Amino acid sequence: MMLVTAAVVLPGPAGESIVDGGVLVDDAHIAAVGPRATLEGVAPPDTPHLDFPTATLLPGLVNGHVHLAMDASPDPLGALLRSEPATLAVDMAHRAARLLAAGVTTVRDLGDRDGLALRLRDAIDAGTRPGPRILTAGSPLTIPRGHCHFLGGVVEGVAGIRAKVAELAAAGVDVVKVMAGGGHLTPGGPRMWESQFSRAELRTVVEEAGRHGLPVAAHAHGLTAIADAVAAGVDSVEHCTGMDGQGRMRRYDDLMREMADRGVAACCTTCGPDWRSVRAAEGDDVARRTYERLVLLEQFGVPLITGTDAGVANASFDDLVGLLELYHWLGFPADRVVELATVASAAAIGLGAVTGRLAAGYSADLLVVEGDPLVDLSALARIRLVVARGRAYPAGDVTRPATMTSTDSEEGLR
Numbered sequence: 009m010m011l012v013t014a015a016v017v018l019p020g021p022a023g024e025s026i027v028d029g030g031v032l033v034d035d036a037h038i039a040a041v042g043p044r045a046t047l048e049g050v051a052p053p054d055t056p057h058l059d060f061p062t063a064t065l066l067p068g069l070v071n072g073h074v075h076l077a078m079d080a081s082p083d084p085l086g087a088l089l090r091s092e093p094a095t096l097a098v099d100m101a102h103r104a105a106r107l108l109a110a111g112v113t114t115v116r117d118l119g120d121r122d123g124l125a126l127r128l129r130d131a132i133d134a135g136t137r138p139g140p141r142i143l144t145a146g147s148p149l150t151i152p153r154g155h156c157h158f159l160g161g162v163v164e165g166v167a168g169i170r171a172k173v174a175e176l177a178a179a180g181v182d183v184v185k186v187m188a189g190g191g192h193l194t195p196g197g198p199r200m201w202e203s204q205f206s207r208a209e210l211r212t213v214v215e216e217a218g219r220h221g222l223p224v225a226a227h228a229h230g231l232t233a234i235a236d237a238v239a240a241g242v243d244s245v246e247h248c249t250g251m252d253g254q255g256r257m258r259r260y261d262d263l264m265r266e267m268a269d270r271g272v273a274a275c276c277t278t279c280g281p282d283w284r285s286v287r288a289a290e291g292d293d294v295a296r297r298t299y300e301r302l303v304l305l306e307q308f309g310v311p312l313i314t315g316t317d318a319g320v321a322n323a324s325f326d327d328l329v330g331l332l333e334l335y336h337w338l339g340f341p342a343d344r345v346v347e348l349a350t351v352a353s354a355a356a357i358g359l360g361a362v363t364g365r366l367a368a369g370y371s372a373d374l375l376v377v378e379g380d381p382l383v384d385l386s387a388l389a390r391i392r393l394v395v396a397r398g399r400a401y402p403a404g405d406v407t408r409p410a411t412m413t414s415t416d417s418e419e420g421l422r
């Protein structure tokens with residue numbers, strides 16, 4: 009057992025807080041949450057106690073859209089395409105460790121090659137590497153020469169779709185990713201706003217994934233691709249830019265209403281450097297219009313997932329907070345932003361009963377940050393402790409796990 013206490017505990021849901029509270033951890037799970045005095049009363053006498061009297065304790069954060077196989081450099085595909093799988097696997101383990109050190113205890117990896125994220129997921133699950141819980145899609149489904157075709161998920165026709173989804177399911181993926189439309193990462197492929205699959209083909213993806221009990225995440229910038237993905241019954245739409253046939257961003261209120269009605273989540277990926285540079289170069293009004301869809305999706309009641317697309321250019325593995333500051337700048341209250349990055353995102357990726365919340369029975373995924381993120385959201389970057397499934401990393405130092413055995417430590421970041 010381990011007792012973690014802090015000046016304030018934010019269990020996750022907006023509006024909830026416990027002054028001078030804590031969490032009692034039993035192995036990989038949370039045994040109890042409450043006021044310090046109560047927990048001290050129920051904890052066995054020699055329970056290790058980590059006390060942070062000037063800090064805030066909250067659930068570990070969720071980054072719902074990352075690419076561990078990419079290096080966040082200006083040319084993220086270069087390294088990915090040049091690397092041998094063994095080298096890439098080591099780099100990916102380091103990136104996972106960086107995510108964890110920055111307080112992220114759960115990620116969805118939505119575009120990988122050679123099943124590398126699957127193996128990393130299993131190593132982290134087994135406790136031989138530090139890292140967040142990974143839900144991985146493996147190779148995303150795409151068309152010949154389509155968006156990210158080099159990741160190995162090219163399919164043709166209904167039979168091809170079924171076979172690829174079955175193959176991914178057999179390999180053990182957690183989610184199926186389909187490139188419903190084009191993307192800017194792929195030279196020569198369809199343009200961002202163009203569709204890659206028909207509505208009927210997307211239905212086949214959803215149907216086949218469903219047969220294997222898997223959710224579907226659809227990459228879509230174009231309005232048609234978003235509409236087709238939603239109609240096909242996907243679980244989440246990634247990016248959700250809303251571009252018309254000329255590549256101009258449009259409002260799509262009716263479609264947002266439909267997403268809300270069907271419970272289709274939106275993961276509007278961006279990262280701190282990107283939105284800040286739009287704001288710096290083009291001013292507040294343009295920046296607000298560029299990211300207006302986040303506000304509208306919230307108003308229409310679409311479930312939101314916080315995701316940075318970590319791995320693509322500018323999107324580093326330790327800056328989820330940079331994205332959360334965008335939500336706050338757009339007018340989301342700080343407690344709602346914390347809720348989005350924890351409870352809400354966990355629920356929208358299918359882990360609502362597992363993580364994202366400080367409550368008895370949940371996974372012991374905790375974050376302790378100096379100060380109060382409800383007063384100053386950037387406090388989320390001042391990390392004192394990260395706990396992932398019961399393993400504690402003081403000051404987010406993933407090379408010094410406090411509760412690992414010596415064997416585990418040697419494995420560490422090697």
Ligand SMILES: [Zn+2]
Pocket residue numbers: 073074075118119317
């Ligand atoms: Zn992506």
